[in-house]
Amino acid sequence: MAEEMKVNPQRAKQLAENLQSVVKTIQSSNKAGKNVRLIAVSKLKPATDILALHQPPTSHLHFGENYAQELSEKASLLPRSIRWHFIGALQTNKCKGLAEQIPNLWCVSSVDSAKKADALEKGRANVASSGETGEEKEKLRIMVQVNTSGEENKSGCEPNDTLELCKHIVEKCPDLKLQGLMTIGAIARSQATTAETENEDFMCLRETRDRVVENLGWKQEELELSMGMSGDYEGAIAMGSDEVRIGSTIFGERPARKDAKVVEDVGEAKG
Numbered sequence: 001m002a003e004e005m006k007v008n009p010q011r012a013k014q015l016a017e018n019l020q021s022v023v024k025t026i027q028s029s030n031k032a033g034k035n036v037r038l039i040a041v042s043k044l045k046p047a048t049d050i051l052a053l054h055q056p057p058t059s060h061l062h063f064g065e066n067y068a069q070e071l072s073e074k075a076s077l078l079p080r081s082i083r084w085h086f087i088g089a090l091q092t093n094k095c096k097g098l099a100e101q102i103p104n105l106w107c108v109s110s111v112d113s114a115k116k117a118d119a120l121e122k123g124r125a126n127v128a129s130s131g132e133t134g135e136e137k138e139k140l141r142i143m144v145q146v147n148t149s150g151e152e153n154k155s156g157c158e159p160n161d162t163l164e165l166c167k168h169i170v171e172k173c174p175d176l177k178l179q180g181l182m183t184i185g186a187i188a189r190s191q192a193t194t195a196e197t198e199n200e201d202f203m204c205l206r207e208t209r210d211r212v213v214e215n216l217g218w219k220q221e222e223l224e225l226s227m228g229m230s231g232d233y234e235g236a237i238a239m240g241s242d243e244v245r246i247g248s249t250i251f252g253e254r255p256a257r258k259d260a261k262v263v264e265d266v267g268e269a270k271g
Contacts, residue, residue, distance in 0.1 A: 005048050005077070005263075012052035018250045019058055026244065029237040036237055039064040039085050041229075041247030044254040046264035047077050053250075054082055062106070064245055068094045073262045075102045085109055087245060089155050092116050099123030099140055107141035109182050109226060109245075112157045114168045117142065117176065124175040141179035142169055143226050148204035149186035156183065159208045166212050166223075180224030180242065181209050190232040202227050202239045 019040065026036050042050050043066040053060040061081070065071035066088030075084060083106035086098060090110045099105060100123035111117055124140040144165055147156030157165055162181065169178045185201030192199075205227055213223050228236025228244040236244060248254065 005051055007048050007052045007055070011049070012055075015049060015052050015250065016058050018252075019053055019060060022246050022249055025234060026237060029234040031238065032240070034242065036241065037062055037243040039087070039243060039245045040250050041066075041087065041245050042074075042251060043067065043070065043088070043247065044257060044260035045251045046261055047074050048264055049251060050074065050078055050082070054079060064109070064247075067257075068098050070260075070262065071098070071105075072101060075104065077263070080104050083107075085245075090116055092119055095119030096123035100126045103127055103137070105140060106138075107143060107179060109143040110145045110155060111142050111169075112145045112147075112155055112165070114165060114172075117165070117169050117173055121173040121175055127175075139175055139177040141177050142173075143180050143182040143224075144169070144178070145182050145184075146205055146208055148183045148201040148208075149189070151186060154184065159204060162208050163212050163215050166216065170216065178223070180226055181205055181212070182226035182243075184229070185227070185232075190229070198239060199232065199235055202236055202241070206240060 022038065026038060030036055039062045040053060040060055041064040050063055061083045062085060063082055064085040064087040065074065071084060071086060080103070082104060084102060084104055085107045086105065087109045090108065092115050095116050096119045099120045108120060111120070120140060127137055144162060145156040146159055146162050147154045148159065166178055169176055183201055183205045185199065189199050189201055205225055209223050209225055210220065213220055224242035225240055226243040227241045230246050230249040233244040233246060
């Protein structure tokens, strides 16, 4: 459990400095003055790294994971006060268990089909009706992933199909909350993005959002945009992103998946 984990003080200090540096960059890029959510992408990093940032002085809340099994293991070890985001490619057969077994799963950011939404709904409905802790359960937030670049190897629904999926979540999934739209976009466009240049994928997501809210009768601010990662988040924020997903800039290079450890011996943790 979290209270038994030992956090390497040097590593904790470095992580906190990295996080604060990203926070400052977000603030300087954020000309509109909106609240931009920072998801610290902790995939393939040990639970002690997450605990280091979740504890004071940073007390960071939002962490993102890409693999269902890894997220389940970390969630069982770490405080319930963490707000987990599942941001990886999502298999339909993993959806129900993910929503059911992790009560503090805050958002699933990679939903691109009604089947996945329905499976998440089933799992979250079971959490809502279990009453294990006596807490009032929150709806599970959903980001619909949009394939803005048209690449065949990318997950996400087509921009023109996005409204239909959003309507399905709103009308058929009472335990889910449509939070926003998410995109990853093309690597080449990402690498060319600066705070001054407009990324076509981000423009496409913004236009798709505008069509969806118009059809739903919502206000723009009721449907968030999740776009921007380590290489392009300044430009994403300048274009109106409400959420950025930052991994290596905070945690450093990731190990190969086969070498990753959920629980790392404190003696191995490098500063």
